[in-house]
Amino acid sequence: MNRPAELDDIQGLVRFAYGHLKQASFVMLRVKDQKQEAARAWLAKLPVTSAIDANPPPPQALQVALTCEGLQALGVGDDILQGFSLEFVAGMAGDDNRSRRLGDVGDSAPAAWQWGAANKMPHVLLMLYAEPSGMAAWRQKVVRGATACFQILSDLETTDMDGREPFGFVDGISQPKLDWQRRRATQDQELEEYAELSCLGEFLLGYPNEYGLYTDRPLLDPQGAAADLPRAEDVPEKADLGRNGSYLVFRQLHQDVAGFWQYLDRQAGGDAQLRTRLAETVVGRTLDGKPLVPSEGLNGFDYRGDPDGLRCPVGAHIRRANPRNGDIPAGKPGLLGWLLRTLGFDAKAREQDLIASTRFHRLLRRGREYGEAIPLDQALADRKAEAGLHFICLNANIARQFEFVQSAWLTGTRFGGLDREGDPLLGDRSPDLNGAATDHYSMPQAFGACQRLEGLPRFINVEGGAYFFLPGIRALRYLVTAT
Amino acid sequence: MTPQYPFMVVGTVEPGREAALRELLDSMNGKPGMARPDNDLVPFGRFDVLHYARFVILADPTAGDMAVYGLPTPELPTYLAFFGDVDGPAEAFLADLLREAEAGLRQIFSHCDDFGDGTDLATWLRDHQRPVGANYVNTVGRTVRQIKEEAALHRALSAQVPRTPLSSADEARKLRCELVEFSRAEVRAGRLHFTREEPTPWEWLIRHYANRVGFALLALLATPFLLLLSPILIFWLRKLEKTDPEVCPRPDANLLLTLKRMEDHDVTNQYTAFGLVKPGLFRRWLLTAVVALIDWGARNLFARGFLARVQTIHFARWVFLDDKQRVLFASNYDGGHEAYMDDFINKVAWGLNLVFSNGVGWPRTDWLIKRGARIEQRFKYYQRRHQLPTQVWYKAYPGLTLSDIRRNRRIREGLSCAPIPDDQVLAWLRLL
Known part of the structure; x- marks a missing residue:
């Protein structure tokens, strides 16, 4: 029988976006030299928020995640580390090939990042959520005493942009629904239809994924402190260090809001209506989130009725991402x-079989905007201000989920058989090996060759990033006390 | 129609010279593992019939896996394989190659144990050709020249076509004719070329139909025996499937780094994998039959742009070595490695299981085609662990994927002013 999901052991972020807590703060820490013991003791006392239902919802929340370097710095042994996924161990900035695939090249290459590469690799990520009025107190309470054993590497603030990302589009509409009740059969079968419901194991380690299998994670002998860990469902004689944990992908995406709107304004010849329409065609939704294909509500649609992309171009951002x-x-x-x-x-x-099956490539997004919300007229007037998205997503298999979506679907220039174009929003614009440009965007039309936006600049730059492990609460305690 | 042929040269690397050979091969590359078309040793770019080529050192670090059967590690040599795909007969290409690159080839093959200063290269190459067990060509008859000419056509029309909306199908028809006229003018001006298709060689036709009929006859003859024997065969298969051990540990991190360093420089990537065939007659026979079946299928069913649901493989081959103790698999595919594996698992796991489940350590299958590659992570570990770094890889048309090539072909085919239904005219314009 399927054991129910252990909500009290799962960090709340897997289940909730904490949307009611408008302020978030992401604090990245590095363990100071010779302070390993103190750092462990400090982490062990953190009041981590779980996924249990609370009524009313909690006035603040804290989540804790660790990089592979962080686990090492905290003294976690190599035998345990090697049980984590290869991508987590290698890191987001791990090698040139990964950077190439993710589009982290040129100005977005890890060497230029503010954090996440070389000696700017965070060890611990504290994610604090609170009402704006309560953040200072919550922060003080949580972070108190940290500086004795940690160096604060970066302290990322967020901005409440009322559900819109900095370009002005309503964001975060499409999310997989997690099968918390575990209704989906744990078996491998072909599904013809797209569905929102995802197996828990796509986002939580220790549960079956869409293949009906358990993603690899560290399994331990249940002796000593490990006896307190949950047992592995698939290998009951082992303690499951991964269970109720997830991998958290964090990327600081700087958005060139002025550049985006000015480019589109030039393409539209100053026509405000056309400018908006072009922007919406690039995204695949209107500014208010309505998809360009017929839909029940904002999220009840697919693209079967629009195989040629006449309504929503095949290369539109939301069509690529999902x-x-x-x-x-x-x-x-x-x-x-x-x-x-x-x-x-x-x-x-x-002809309709050029794109991989969606259900194996879903991301649970938990990002937050940062910087200044720049109104359209000011963007057009070239007001340069810092704005962007702290892109955060959860997944159980970084290679198959985040990296696949980012590389094959967004950075890739032949998505769905397209003619040399990357994602119009996120694409890295690097030319093909034969020098052919990839910086255009095709908008098919009923009569005539595809309309095109040419010479798209790179609108979104990566300024930092890392792969974290968001452990189950018992696993976190085990990692900082027992290993 | 000009058929494509594989060539496959395999020599034994002289013990102690592998490192030097690696270094020499590496000197041919611009980017890691990517040959410079004009490199000094084998200037691949000079041969206009050559689609793909590669040099790979076949050193198998997984030979010790035989221990799971209680068998000693087989003592097998390290090979240097040189292979690729050409338009027209391989012999003609190799003769050209010899003329243009004899010195370079001598330098490379002098690292083989039976190659000396006095060796006649032409004879040596002929003696070291190995048969390809199963050969897959994405689209039989499509030449390098055609691919390049049609890509130029696409470039020219794509730059020429107006992208403003048209008001009617009439305008679309008119535009199509204008573009046809434009391309004719470009041909006259010598900026575009369309090489006329060569007649299909009769030797190829005879072989093709003999193969088709012969295989059908063979299948017909064998069916009663197979049916008669099927209870035994199925029993035997099930017994092996339940007991054959899996060997799917995580691949070594350094191996992965070496492999990845060579990937994703172009829109197409190479893949070379090598491994032991499971011991015993049953697996040996089964694999022989399956490889023959794949070869037949590739010639007769899958010669027009797709291998079952997979449309991203340009060329692929399965080659037996060491008296069928080992098998080499090599392919050229579009997109990244993870996407390639995704296709393998989600589109053709059954086909992979059919052939590769006869390799030592493959994730457990059921009924020959079920599970196996669907055991996602074990399969991914397995295939990466068996992958070999391809020391030198050449592709004649960087920046072109099969989806590009297919689209360009459709543009070329539609390049006519002859009346066709409006929806086809509109679809054609959208290709540009």
């Missing part, structure tokens, strides 16, 4: 139809 397709393209029903599609003999289905 293509909303099933495991196999639609086609003739019945066993024969399925067999023909599976063997590739259905030419129509083949």
Whole structure:
């Protein structure tokens, strides 16, 4: 029988975005030399917020995540570290190939980051959430005493932009729904339809994922302090250090708001309506979040009715980030139809089969905006101000989820068979190996060749990033007390 | 139609000279693992029939896996493999190659144990050709020249076509004719070329149809016996499937770094994997049959742009070595490695299981096609652990994926003013 999810052991962020707590603060710490013991003791006392229901919702919350370097600095042994995923151990800035794939090149290369590479690698991430009026007190309470054993590497503030990201679009509409009740069968089967419901194991270690399998994570002998850890469902004789934990991907994305709107204004020849329409075509939603294809509400749609991208271009940001397709393209029903599609003999289905199945590549987004909300007229008047998104997402398999979406779908220049173009918002604009430019955006139209935006600048730069482990609460205690 | 042929040269690396060979091969590269088309040793760029080529040192660090069967590590040599895909007969290409790059090839192959100063290179190359067990060509008949000419056509039309909305299908038809006229003018001006298709060589046609018919006959003859034997065969398979050990540890971090350093410089990547075949006659026969089946399928069913649901593989091959003790798999695919593996797992896991489950350590299968590669992480570890760094890799058309090539082909095919339905005219314009 499936054990219920242990809400009291899961950090709250997996279940809640803490949207009612308008202020967030992300504090990155590094363990000071010779202060390992004190740092461990300090972390052990933190009041980490769990995922249990609270009524009324808590007036503040604290989440704690650790990088691989952080675990090392806290004295966690290599035997345990090697149980974590390869990507987590290597790190977001781990090698050039990863940077190439993620689009972290040029001005966005790790060497230029404010944090997350070389000696600016955080060890511990404290995520504080509170009402704006209560943040100072909450922060003081949590961070008190930290400087004795930690160096504060960076202290990232956030801004409440009322549900919009800095370019002005309503953000965070599409999210996977987690199967908290564990209703989905834990078996491997082909699903033809796109669905919002995701297996817990896509976002939490220790639970079955969409393949009906358990993602690798450190499993320990349940002796000593490890006896307090939950047992592994798939290997009951082992203690599961990963269970109820997740990998947290954090990227500081600087958004060039003035550059974005000025570029579109030039393309629109100063026509305000056209400018807005172009921006909405780039995103795939209106400023208020309405998708460009017919939809029930803001999120009840897919792209099957728009295979050529006449309503929503195939390369639109939200279509790339979440293509909303099933495991196999639609086609003739019945066993024969399925067999023909599976063997590739259905030419129509083949044309719709260039994009990987969505359900294996979902991200649970928990980002927050930062900087200054720049009104459109000021952006057009070239008001330069710091603004962006602290992109945060949770996933159980960094390579298959975050890295795949970021590289194959967003940075990749042949998404869905497109002609050399990266994501219009996030693309890195680096040319192909033969020198061909990738800095355009195609908008198919019913009559005529695709309209194009040409010479897109890079609107979004990466200024920092790291892979963290967001442990279960018991696992966190184990990591800082027992290892 | 000009058919594509594989060439495959395998020599044994002289003990003690592997490091020097690696260094020499590396000197051919611009980026890690990416050959400079004009490198001094083998200037691949000079051969206009060559699609892909690579040099790989076949040193198998997983040979010790035989221990899971209680068997000693087989003593097998380290090979240097040189292979690729060309338009027209491989012999003609190798003769050209010899003319243009004899000195470079001599320098490379002098690291093999039976190659000396007095060796005749042409004879040596002929003697060291190995048969390709199964060969996959994405689209049989598509030449390098055609790919490049059609890419130039796409570039020219894409820059020429107006992108403002048209008011009607009439205008679209008119525009199409203007573009056809434009491309004709470009041809006259010598800026675009369309090489006429060569007649299909009759030797190829004979072999092609003989292969098609012969295999069908063979299958027909074998079916009664297979049916008769099926209870035994199935029993045997199930027994092996339940007992064959899995060997899927995490790949070494340094190996991964070496492999990744070579990846994602272009929109296409290379993949070379190597491993032991499971011991015993059953697996040996099964694998032989499956590889033959794949070869037949690649010629007869999957020669037009897709290998089952996968449309991103340019060329691929399976090659038996060491009297079928080991198998080499090599491919050229579009996109990143993770996306390639995603296709393998989510689109053709059954096909992978069919062939690779006969390799030592493959994740456990059921009924030959179920599970196996669907055991996502173990499969991913397995394939990375068996992957070999491709020392030198050449692609004739950087910056072109199969989706580009297919689209360019459709543009070329639609390059005519002959009347076609309006929706086809509009679809054609959208390709530009």
